Amino acid sequence: MQVLLKGGATSLQRLVPIWSVSHRLIHPSVTRLAGARAPTSVDLPDRAKVVICGGGIAGTSIAYHLAKLGWNDVLLLEQGNLTCGTTWHSVGLVGLLKGQSVLGQVSRWSAELYESLKEETDIDTGFRVTGSVSVAQTQDRLTSFKRLQAREREIGTECEIVTPSEIEKLVPYLRTTDLVGGIYSPKDGRTDASNTVMALAKASRSNGVNIVEGVQVNKIRSENGRVSAVETSHGTVKCEYFVNCGGQWARDIGLKSDPIVRVPLHSVEHQYMITKPIPGVEPQKYPYVRDTDVGNYLIDWGGGFLAGMFAKKGKPLFFDGIPEKSEFLSMPEDWDHFAPHLQGFLKRVEGAEKAEVQQLFNGPESFTPDGLPLFGPAPEIDNYFVMAGMSSQGIVYSGGLGRVMAEWIVKGHASLNTWCMDVRRFTEYHNNKAFLRDRVTETEGNAYHNPYPGDVNFETGRMLRCSPLFGAQRQAGAVFAEKGGVERPVYFMNPANQEALYDDLQKGSFGKPAWFDYVSEEYWACRESVCLMDMSSFSKFELESDGPEACALLQKLCPNEMDMAIGSVAHTPMLNERGGYENDCSVARVSENKYFIISPTQQLRRGFKWISKHLPSDGSVQLRDVTSHYTGINVLGPRARSVLQRLTTTSVALVDMKPFTVRDISIGYANAVRAISVTHAGEDGCVLYIPNEMAINVYNSLMSAGKSYGIRNVGYYALRWLRIEKLFAYWADDFNDTHTPYEIGREHRVKFDKDIDFIGKSALLAHKKAGIRFRLTQFTLEDHDTDYHHWPAGGEPIYRNGQYTGLVTSSGYGPSLGKIVCLGWVTNSDPMTHEYITKASYEVDVAGQRYKAKATLYPHKQATRHALIG
Numbered sequence: 001m002q003v004l005l006k007g008g009a010t011s012l013q014r015l016v017p018i019w020s021v022s023h024r025l026i027h028p029s030v031t032r033l034a035g036a037r038a039p040t041s042v043d044l045p046d047r048a049k050v051v052i053c054g055g056g057i058a059g060t061s062i063a064y065h066l067a068k069l070g071w072n073d074v075l076l077l078e079q080g081n082l083t084c085g086t087t088w089h090s091v092g093l094v095g096l097l098k099g100q101s102v103l104g105q106v107s108r109w110s111a112e113l114y115e116s117l118k119e120e121t122d123i124d125t126g127f128r129v130t131g132s133v134s135v136a137q138t139q140d141r142l143t144s145f146k147r148l149q150a151r152e153r154e155i156g157t158e159c160e161i162v163t164p165s166e167i168e169k170l171v172p173y174l175r176t177t178d179l180v181g182g183i184y185s186p187k188d189g190r191t192d193a194s195n196t197v198m199a200l201a202k203a204s205r206s207n208g209v210n211i212v213e214g215v216q217v218n219k220i221r222s223e224n225g226r227v228s229a230v231e232t233s234h235g236t237v238k239c240e241y242f243v244n245c246g247g248q249w250a251r252d253i254g255l256k257s258d259p260i261v262r263v264p265l266h267s268v269e270h271q272y273m274i275t276k277p278i279p280g281v282e283p284q285k286y287p288y289v290r291d292t293d294v295g296n297y298l299i300d301w302g303g304g305f306l307a308g309m310f311a312k313k314g315k316p317l318f319f320d321g322i323p324e325k326s327e328f329l330s331m332p333e334d335w336d337h338f339a340p341h342l343q344g345f346l347k348r349v350e351g352a353e354k355a356e357v358q359q360l361f362n363g364p365e366s367f368t369p370d371g372l373p374l375f376g377p378a379p380e381i382d383n384y385f386v387m388a389g390m391s392s393q394g395i396v397y398s399g400g401l402g403r404v405m406a407e408w409i410v411k412g413h414a415s416l417n418t419w420c421m422d423v424r425r426f427t428e429y430h431n432n433k434a435f436l437r438d439r440v441t442e443t444e445g446n447a448y449h450n451p452y453p454g455d456v457n458f459e460t461g462r463m464l465r466c467s468p469l470f471g472a473q474r475q476a477g478a479v480f481a482e483k484g485g486v487e488r489p490v491y492f493m494n495p496a497n498q499e500a501l502y503d504d505l506q507k508g509s510f511g512k513p514a515w516f517d518y519v520s521e522e523y524w525a526c527r528e529s530v531c532l533m534d535m536s537s538f539s540k541f542e543l544e545s546d547g548p549e550a551c552a553l554l555q556k557l558c559p560n561e562m563d564m565a566i567g568s569v570a571h572t573p574m575l576n577e578r579g580g581y582e583n584d585c586s587v588a589r590v591s592e593n594k595y596f597i598i599s600p601t602q603q604l605r606r607g608f609k610w611i612s613k614h615l616p617s618d619g620s621v622q623l624r625d626v627t628s629h630y631t632g633i634n635v636l637g638p639r640a641r642s643v644l645q646r647l648t649t650t651s652v653a654l655v656d657m658k659p660f661t662v663r664d665i666s667i668g669y670a671n672a673v674r675a676i677s678v679t680h681a682g683e684d685g686c687v688l689y690i691p692n693e694m695a696i697n698v699y700n701s702l703m704s705a706g707k708s709y710g711i712r713n714v715g716y717y718a719l720r721w722l723r724i725e726k727l728f729a730y731w732a733d734d735f736n737d738t739h740t741p742y743e744i745g746r747e748h749r750v751k752f753d754k755d756i757d758f759i760g761k762s763a764l765l766a767h768k769k770a771g772i773r774f775r776l777t778q779f780t781l782e783d784h785d786t787d788y789h790h791w792p793a794g795g796e797p798i799y800r801n802g803q804y805t806g807l808v809t810s811s812g813y814g815p816s817l818g819k820i821v822c823l824g825w826v827t828n829s830d831p832m833t834h835e836y837i838t839k840a841s842y843e844v845d846v847a848g849q850r851y852k853a854k855a856t857l858y859p860h861k862q863a864t865r866h867a868l869i870g
């Protein structure tokens with residue numbers, strides 16, 4: 001097989017048909033659809049309870065599940081024919097090993113659904129269980145597979161680590177000499193995406209859903225902040241719910257409402273090559289293959305092979321707009337882009353050099369800034385839901401996600417915690433098109449190319465949001481990572497060393513990280529002297545009224561006491577009706593009728609929406625998002641008060657400014673600096689919320705006032721170690737909207753005696769009575785060598801007396817304990833006592849190796865003891 005790249009014809013290229021002319025003859029799915037043109041005359045109803053926009057796998061799956069739940073007053077509108085967006089050209093792989101429980105769970109539901117549809121509809125979806133093998137060319141990749149295998153323990157998906165010779169037996173046509181192993185997933189399947197949609201559509205129709213092709217949604221109307229109607233190319237349809245399943249068009253559909261709905265995704269070219277039939281290649285005889293180190297997947301197809309790619313550097317598409325006529329769209333082939341993948345195919349498959357290419361297919365698919373879908377309720381308009389941005393996983397996810405979405409619409413909440421995919425995790429800033437165009441160049445390949453655990457340090461789309469301290473921090477040697485688009489220093493190092501360590505730092509690690517010594521120093525500085533940490537990314541809201549309404553609202557939203565003395569701060573959940581953590585915040589009462597609310601960075605859109613949804617309709621309470629108005633500087637450590645005192649005339653001594661208090665003080669030249677004496681790290685000190693234009697002045701003043709105390713900058717990795725050691729759980733990292741305060745040991749933040757029917761009260765009372773079956777617990781690894789062993793990074797299974805009991809949620813090193821410390825879940829089918837949790841033997845499985853662990857429900861003394869200096 002020979003392909004000449006960068007221009008010039010070769011014998012091989014002459015064999016390649018021009019896709020745009022002949023694709024309907026080649027792609028098996030499309031031949032079945034040929035002739036199914038959109039009707040010329042359309043009879044639209046003038047109302048429907050739910051309108052779904054988009055007749056791909058996402059839209060039809062939601063329609064199917066809504067009807068199953070008894071909601072059949074559903075209208076699905078498709079501008080062309082069903083499947084004509086991205087779905088028709090999908091390969092249809094349904095792989096179950098996803099590395100995150102929720103993703104694995106929805107994938108399993110998809111597989112079960114696609115298999116069952118034949119019996120229900122008489123349409124063979126083409127779903128077959130063939131299994132799959134992912135091969136490892138490097139030890140690091142194999143380690144990532146071992147982590148994956150351990151993780152799958154939670155939902156019980158079968159899989160096994162295999163040797164190169166076992167791979168050869170499973171897939172005899174593979175060359176395995178360069179492999180170190182792989183992971184075999186026997187229950188992985190493949191389906192025919194178009195037939196699957198046809199089966200979903202047939203079942204939906206027979207359950208009463210109205211599916212209309214050839215109708216374009218032009219506008220989504222809302223009244224009083226709630227979906228009210230949809231304007232289409234064929235008239236207006238009144239409705240109560242709208243679901244945007246517009247695939248790569250979903251961002252544009254989001255712009256067709258007032259207010260606009262942000263759906264941050266961008267189209268990317270996605271290619272696969274199909275060979276002509278090869279003698280001896282039998283259909284569906286062997287598992288399909290992922291060669292992740294080169295970003296390839298490989299499957300038998302039409303008697304030959306299909307080799308697909310996940311490009312390390314994706315090619316964004318349609319920056320200036322998706323063409324008006326885009327049904328069954330494909331792009332010109334790009335052999336240059338496919339070149340490394342072609343090499344990978346030739347290297348991997350026995351006799352591949354003799355294969356003849358039938359076509360290189362190039363189809364558009366939309367990707368998101370982190371490569372996970374956009375799912376759930378849009379915060380901008382009530383009853384507006386989104387399921388799009390499938391990032392090349394739309395077939396495997398849609399069956400299961402459609403089920404969760406239908407439940408969400410019908411019941412008002414999801415049965416699974418889908419926060420990692422929630423559309424609200426992104427801010428309005430992420431919807432910028434230039435940002436999206438640049439970022440998706442990385443997200444296409446990331447799932448295949450990055451084997452390391454933890455945060456992904458994207459190189460593109462950076463510096464989207466920067467605090468006013470960014471320049472000063474960069475000069476001081478900050479290494480940044482982004483959260484919610486905000487650049488946050490994770491640690492500081494001598495800028496001269498940064499270049500030398502760049503590759504190690506970028507690459508990631510399974511073991512002791514390259515930055516270990518820097519973060520250790522920062523940790524000890526926080527415990528022993530004084531440090532500055534930039535907390536600007538936290539979400540900040542102001543709530544105010546003329547009378548007592550703001551207080552009354554917070555009393556309803558929060559189980560903790562909100563009618564506290566002016567100048568007090570309370571840490572409190574905001575619970576949903578099921579008693580789960582909708583938000584976790586610090587609330588400061590700054591005056592009689594004014595509160596300042598600090599929430600996690602990720603809560604910017606979700607937290608704001610939750611409060612605004614409960615505002616009194618008479619307009620008596622005002623809610624403002626002031627996140628971008630204030631810079632947050634955490635001054636922490638035993639010397640923090642001494643440094644602050646040098647810069648203010650207000651007494652900041654412990655007796656005058658106790659923990660959990662707030663006051664507006666002047667620091668240096670700056671007035672109206674809001675000082676909240678909670679450091680989120682369990683150390684003494686406070687966070688200063690400074691109007692942005694004065695932030696650099698305050699920062700410089702603090703730096704010079706603290707010089708004699710050895711003041712220094714510290715980053716978020718030190719905060720992580722500090723808070724994990726002290727058993728401070730973080731929302732989204734450790735717990736979510738399915739967990740109650742009892743399950744994370746925060747019952748003291750629930751005040752049943754405040755005599756107010758706060759949201760979630762009855763659910764909590766019931767929970768208290770029934771006892772807890774989940775408990776967040778701290779573990780220290782006892783026989784783990786931090787220098788030589790792999791480190792946990794979250795997602796590791798925990799075993800209690802040899803039985804699986806839960807997963808690690810977050811982990812770090814505990815310098816004062818000299819051990820790895822993890823937070824994670826202990827679960828039981830019956831209510832648990834403290835003894836059940838602590839009087840047992842535990843192990844944590846890190847990449848296939850189990851380490852002894854000690855469980856505790858309270859932090860160790862060494863981690864909380866304050867250094868007594870001065």
Ligand SMILES: Cc1cc2nc3c(=O)[nH]c(=O)nc-3n(C[C@H](O)[C@H](O)[C@H](O)COP(=O)(O)OP(=O)(O)OC[C@H]3O[C@@H](n4cnc5c(N)ncnc54)[C@H](O)[C@@H]3O)c2cc1C
Nearest residue numbers: 054056057058079085086087090092093217247394395396
């Ligand atoms: C080459 C390739 C291979 C793939 N292989 C796999 C795979 O093996 N496994 C896997 O899980 N995924 C795979 N995918 C991804 C998968 O195909 C997609 O994620 C999935 O099809 C997306 O489905 P969807 O319903 O979200 O979008 P679409 O299928 O694009 O459906 C959206 C629909 O909305 C319609 N629409 C848009 N605007 C309007 C409007 N204003 N009014 C009315 N209708 C409108 C469009 O016409 C379109 O039909 C692959 C993708 C590609 C490109």
